[in-house]
Each structure stands twice: as structure tokens, then as C-alpha cells.
Amino acid sequence: MPMHARLSLHQICFGDIGVADFLRQCQELGAGRATLTSPALLAPDGLDQARMALDRHGIRLQSIAHLFTADSLSADPDTLQSARDTLYRLIDNAAELGASSIYMLTGGRGELSWAAAADCFCKAIQPCRERAAGAGIKLAIENASALYADLHIAHTLADTLSLAEQADIDVCIELFFCWAEAGLPGLFRRAIPRCRLVQVSDYVYGDRALPARAVPGDGALPLATLLAELENAGYRGAYELELLGPRIDAEGHAAAVRRAAASLDHLLQPQP
Numbered sequence: 001m002p003m004h005a006r007l008s009l010h011q012i013c014f015g016d017i018g019v020a021d022f023l024r025q026c027q028e029l030g031a032g033r034a035t036l037t038s039p040a041l042l043a044p045d046g047l048d049q050a051r052m053a054l055d056r057h058g059i060r061l062q063s064i065a066h067l068f069t070a071d072s073l074s075a076d077p078d079t080l081q082s083a084r085d086t087l088y089r090l091i092d093n094a095a096e097l098g099a100s101s102i103y104m105l106t107g108g109r110g111e112l113s114w115a116a117a118a119d120c121f122c123k124a125i126q127p128c129r130e131r132a133a134g135a136g137i138k139l140a141i142e143n144a145s146a147l148y149a150d151l152h153i154a155h156t157l158a159d160t161l162s163l164a165e166q167a168d169i170d171v172c173i174e175l176f177f178c179w180a181e182a183g184l185p186g187l188f189r190r191a192i193p194r195c196r197l198v199q200v201s202d203y204v205y206g207d208r209a210l211p212a213r214a215v216p217g218d219g220a221l222p223l224a225t226l227l228a229e230l231e232n233a234g235y236r237g238a239y240e241l242e243l244l245g246p247r248i249d250a251e252g253h254a255a256a257v258r259r260a261a262a263s264l265d266h267l268l269q270p271q272p
Contacts, residue, residue, distance in 0.1 A: 001030050002030040002032065003029065003030045003031050003032065003261045003265065004261070004264060004265040004268050005032060006237070006238050006239055006268060007031065007032075007033065007238070007239055007240075007241065007261055007264055007265070007268075008031065008033035008034060008035055008062040008063075008197070008238045008239070008240040008241070009025075009026050009029070009031045009033070009034050009035070009240070009241055009257065010034075010035045010065065010199070010240055010241060010242040010243075011034070011035060011036050011037045011040060011065075012037065012065075012242060012243075012244050013241060013242065013243045013244065013248075013253055013256075013257055014253050015244070015249075015253065018040065018049065019036060019040050019041065019043075019046055019049040019050045019053060020049045020052070020053045022034070022036075022040075023050070023053035023054060023056075023057050023059050024053065024057060025254065026057065026059050027057035027058065027059060028254075029254065029257055029258065029261070030261070031059065031261075032058070032059065032060055033059065033060045033061075033062040033238055033240075034059050034060070034061060034062060035061075035062050035063045035064065035065055035197075035240060036050060036061065036064055036065070037064070037065050037066075038064055038065065038066035038067070038086075038090055038102075041064060041090070041093055042086070042089070042090070047093055047096075047097075050093075050097055051096070051097060054097060054098075060098065061094075061097045061098055061099040062099065062100065062101075062197065062238050062240065063099055063100065063101045063102065063103055063140075063172075063196065063197055063240075064090055064093070064094055064099055064101075064102045064103075065102075065103060065104075066087070066090060066102055066103070066104045066105075067104065067105045067107070067151060068083050068087065068104045068105065068106055068107050068121075068124075068125070069082075069083040069106075069107035070107070070151065071083075071107060071108075072107060072108045072109065072110030072111075072112070073106065073107045073108065073109060073110065073112060073117045073120040073121055073124070073153070074110075074120060075116070075119075075120050075123075077123075077124075080107075080120075080124040083107070083124065084124065084127060084128055087102070087125075087128045088128065088131055090102055091128065091131055091132045091135050091137050092135065094135070094137045095135040095136060095137055099137065100137070100138060100196065101137060101138040101139070101140050101170065101172075101196040101197065102132070102137060102138075102139055102140070103139075103140040103141065103142050103170075103171075103172040103196065103197060104139065104140065104141050104142070105141070105142070105144060105148065105151045105152040106121045106141060106151075106152050106153050106154065106163070107121065107151065107152070107153075108149060108150040108151055108152065108153065109149065109153045114153060114159075117153045118153060118162075118163050118166060118167075121153065121163070121167065122163075122166050122167040125139065125167055125169065126167075129167070129168065129169055138169075138170045138196050139169045139170065140164070140169060140170035140171050140172045140194075140196045140197070141154055141160055141163060141164055141167075141169065141170075141171060141172070142154075142160065142171065142172035142173070142174045142199070143155065143156060143157045143159070143160040143171075143173065143174050143177050143178050144174065144177055145177050145210065147210055155177075156178065156181060157173065157178040157181055157184070157187050157191065158181070158183075158187060161187065161190055161191055161194070164194055165194075169194075170194040170195065170196045171191055171194045171195055171196070172195070172196060172197040172198070172199060173188075173191060173195055173197070173198045173199065173230075174199045174242075175198065175199060175200055175201070175221065175223075175226055176199065176200075176201050176202075176203060176213065176221075176242075179203070179221050179222070179226060184226070184229065185229050185232075185233070188229050188230050188233040188235070189233045189234075191233075192230075192233045192234045192235050195235060195237060196237060197237060197238055197240055198230060198235065198237065198238070198239050198240065199239075199240045199241075199242045200216055200223065200239050200240065200241060200242070200260075200264060201213040201214065201215075201216060201221075201241065201242055201243055201260075202214040202215060202216045202217065202218050202219035202220070202221050202223070203219045203220055203221055204218060204219040204220065204247070205219070205220050210245075211244045211245035212245050212246075212247075213242070213243050213244050213245045213247065213248060214245075214247050214248075215243065215247070215248070215251070215256050215259045215260045215263065216241075216260050216263040216264055216267075217259075217260075217263040218247075223263075223267060224267055227239070227267050227268070239264060239268070241257060241260050241261065241264070243256050243257065243260060
């Protein structure tokens, strides 16, 4: 049975799996959209596999998930040139494969203040933003837990929006990491003009370790309210399932995705 047309599957839902196998899984599960990870796409045959499998299975490439740099951000313009070169390549790949966006973690702040690290990221990303604009690709950043501070500097939705506005790029809203923030309706309204993707999973009270995702509907997230607030704010884009962790492994990846898709399909149906 086809998934809701606005649902997308993240490659990470199936663990360490190749591009071709992942896209075959998407087709078998009825998904019409998918997001690939940049390491898989940048592998020696990743681009060719993606090109052939997207066409074979009739899947739309929603986005590419990417870590801009595994190093700390730096004011030295030469330090991040390799990161820019990799992103240039991904921009070209995204355009070729028909993706609409690339969403990223920024790289860590190291010993820099938040403001200094943000300034470094904005300067580093500017040439990439210009190239992406020319290719019709949106660059975005997501909000992620401070437990990933070695890889990212935007840990609340508010901070993610501030950084995106400073860099003049877009955002991916990860509900798992922002659902408990204050003032979400206002943050959603502020985010919508820049929002390229919303990621959905669930959290069960008492889970302390990452990744601690649960199938939507199994946990504490008020998903009906959150999605209604996003829709009321004007969001009309894709909702992406990003499922990983012990609960997902125990149930089985395909089974967890099927239940998650059914839960989201119900929430996305027009209300009478």
C-alpha cells in the first residue's frame, strides 16, 4: 500500500545499508520519497547506484543528509576548503538526481564561542550557498542535541533559526530534539519560510541514551498537536521518518517503518 504522498524515508531507518538496497526497501514499503546520506552517495559507486535505483523504483530524492565538516569550525579560510569542495560535489549530485535540498550539521565549535563559531560557519558556507542557488538546491541545517556538540552548533530550534537567518540558508526541523521547547507555535511560524523538511519520530519517557527513537504514536510527543501547528503555520512540505535505536532494532526496521507510516498517514489525513 502506498505511503502518504508527503512521507519520506531517511536511509538511516535501515542502518548500514547501501543506496540500492535502501531504495529497493523504499519501493517495497510504498514510499515515494527518500533521503540519502552523503557518505553513501559519495562512495565510489554511490552516485551511479542512486541514479539507477531512483529511476528503477520510481522514488523521488527528497534530500541529502550531510555533515559539513567533522573538524571544528575555524576562522582560517583554508581549513574548511576541503569541506566546501565536498559540498560543491554534493550540490552537483543533488541537482543531477532531482533533490530539492541538502541539510547539514555544521561541524563543532571547538574552543570558539557560539557567536564566533556561527560567524565561521556563515563565512565558510557562503560560496556553497551561491553555488547551490545557481543549481536550484536549498542548503539547510537541522536542530540536534547538545550531545552532538563535537559535530554541530545549533541545538535548539531557536538557535538553529538564528544561525540559518545569519547564514541566509534554510532549516530542517527535527521534532525529536525540539518538541519540548517553549514557544513552539511561534518558532514554527518563524521557521516555515525557511523550512525544507520536518523529521518525525517519537520519544518514550525514561529513555536516557541516544539514539532512543520510537515509532510515532508509541511515546510522549504530542504529534497530532505538533503537526497541526506546523500545518496552521503554513507548512506544506515533506515529513520524514527517521527511526533508529534499540526499539527499532528490536521490532525490525521494515515493521517499524510500516507502523510509523500508518500512524503518520492517519495524522496527515484531512480532518472533517
